[in-house]
Amino acid sequence: MEVDISNKTIVVLVVLTVIISVLSTMVVLTEVSNMKIDSVKTAGSGSSGGQGKVHLEILPTPAQPVGGTGQVTLEILPDR
């Protein structure tokens, strides 16, 4: 007759399954967090191979004169 596995062994396997599952979740979460930070660092420093470029250009326009008109006014009433 074939010998069955003991309950003790089953308990050990259950505990092992839970531990591995929890550890795996923690590893994945840690990697996700690290990946976000790495992305920011890379954009800022470029130390990991990524680079960001910002071009700023101020274009001159033809120097066309502009302006406007104003008025200086006064009124002198006639003698009464």
Place this chain on the structure above:
Amino acid sequence: MDLSNKSLALLLVAAIVVSLGGTLISLNKLNQQGATGLAAGEVNLTITSNTSCNIDTNVTFGTSGKPGGLWILSTNGTNTGYGAFSDCLATAACYGMQINNTGNTNINITLLTNYNASTFLGGPQATVDDFQGLAVNGTASGYSTVRPGCRGLNESWFYINETVRPMHICTNLTWQDANDMLTIEYNVTIDVDTPAGGKTATITITCTQVA
């Protein structure tokens, strides 16, 4: 149906394998996304320079009867005692002519007019000094302290004269909002011979980008 411990053990081992496999697949996917996040980015920003200016205020000395003597009206004076003409220190309508650099470049300002004292005021006694201008820094109400923007301004009275074309007011009025204003004050002298009537001088201000 009861499962044997052996079957339960197999299921648990399978659960462990699935958990480890899932973790590995997740990490692999995250690494691939991480590589994508390292791609270079580029931002282009183009600003076009803009030369623009505005005359914020006209000058109105007001209305009065004929002068009994020599009356000197000024936009930076009270004009007290000169009939009913306005107190230009208190009446915004006769503050000096404010010029505002509304663009994003420094500008050179010149003045053109077809008038002089004789053609503006009329009468046989009008002389060249009866119609004068004075460039001062800043706004009309604040002078020199509020938004002064003209570099190297020579603050001295000049004759308004159509033969000087153009009259140079300011060679470099800056554009930053805190320092982008200039005011032209006006001084008009009238006397008993100045003809009655409405008198208007049109002043043309031209703004050119400083090279």
